[in-house]
Amino acid sequence: MEKRIKILNVLLVLGIVMILLVFIPLPYYVTKPGLAEPLGPYVNVAGAKKDDGDFMLTTVSMSKANIYSYIGTYTNSVHHLYKEKEILSEGESNDDYQFRQLRYMEESKQAAIVNAYKEAGKSYSINKTGVVIISLLKDMPASKVLKLGDIVTKVGEKEIHSVNDFTNTISSSPTGTNFQFSIIRNGKNKKVSITSKQFKDEPKRSGIGVSIVENIKLSTNPKVEIDSEEIGGPSAGLMFALEIYDQLSEENLAKGHEIAGTGTLDTEGVVGPIGGIxxxxxAASKAGAEIFFAPNENGKRNSNYKEAVKTAKEHNVKMKIVPVNTYADAIEYLKNLKSSS
Structure with missing residues (x-):
């Protein structure tokens, strides 16, 4: 009886230890295949019809590593391990990171709308009103004055409409320049003062220590709404643009096929590389996708496309992997695609 109690006590302690290991975070992040799902429910163009087939959003699942997920990256080739500093900027919290990723998604959606409406010959207008602060570098002057989400509309008397307006103004001034910023914070106008200093890792360069994106407001006809919920990052730009164009166009672009893909997209239609291809x-293969668009990076040696082809072969994936450098490449491929029926 006494021996049995001892065994039970040991098992109990082991059980508690194993449970605790789940909740002890490590200084790493683990990524693995996420979701692949139709974009139709996320995008609503006024008056759009419903066609056969789908354009699919693909995601990567990322979480803080515990001992089990850490070990899992050594036994599963599609589970990847990253150090914290490879994911987070210096001094950035998880919440700060999520904010930055959601802003990248906003930029991605705006570029998608511009490309789709341009391709469809539909009306749109762009209004640029300043730049949005999406990251603050620890130990640099801006971190003590600005907040994430602040919109900078002026530096001194110079109106800011683009990232270049902002960066050129700051970089062309000597170290120790005191800048007067006009900002919008929580809907209210405010003026703040920040003095530039040298970057610790780049002593020949000075600044205030911010990352920014353009604050763009789009007006379209017909109206379009994109509900990306809490999905972050810039990698859905290409696929959002295809879904929007499909809803704008009279033709059925998917032609009954299940089409997935990934890639950043700028307003000029250039498709850029992403992480986690x-x-x-x-994820796309498991969801039943037949075709996958992958950034070709103009044939770069280690392009997303080449990595995608390699992964497909290693895992016996039957999807057709299609290389694209531009949005126009994807449109041309789809216009020449035969119907699934």
Whole structure:
């Protein structure tokens, strides 16, 4: 009886230890295949029809590592391990990171709308009103004055409409320049003063220590709404643009196929590389995608496209991987695609 109690006590302690290991975070992040789902429910163009087939959003799942997920990255080739500093900027919290990713998604959606409406010959207008602060570098002057989400509309008397307006103004001034910023914070106008200093890791360069994106407001006809919920990052730009164009156009662009893909997109239609392409290939394949658009990076040696092809072969994925450098490449491929029926 006494021996049995001892065994039970040991098992109980082991059980408690194993449970605790789940909740002890490590200084790493683990990524793995996320979701691949139709974009139709996320995008609503006024008066749009419903066509056969789908354009699919693909995601990567990322979480703080515990001992089990850490070990899992050594036994599963599509589970990847990253150090905290590879994910977070210096001094950035998890909440700060999420804010930055959501702002990247906003930029991605705006670029998608511009490309789709341009391709469809529909009316749109762009109004640029300043730049949004999306990251603050610890130990640099801006971190003591500005907050995430602040919109900078002026530096001194110079109106700011673009990222270049802002960066050129700051970088062209000597170290120790005192800048007067006009900002909008929580809907209220405010003026703040910040003095530039040298960057610790780049002593020949000075600044105030911020990352920014343009504050763009779009007006479209017909109206379009994109509900991306809490999905962050810039990698859905290409696929959002295809879904929007499909809803704007009279033709059925998907032609009954299940089409996934990934890639950043700028307002000029250039498709850029993303992280986690291998994991997105697995997610799309599991969701039943037949075709996958992958950034070709103009044939770069280690392009997303080449990594996608390699992953597809290693995991016996039957999807057709299609390389694209631009939004126009994807549109041309789809216009020549035969119907699934």
């Amino acid at each position: 291998s994991q997105k290939i697995i």
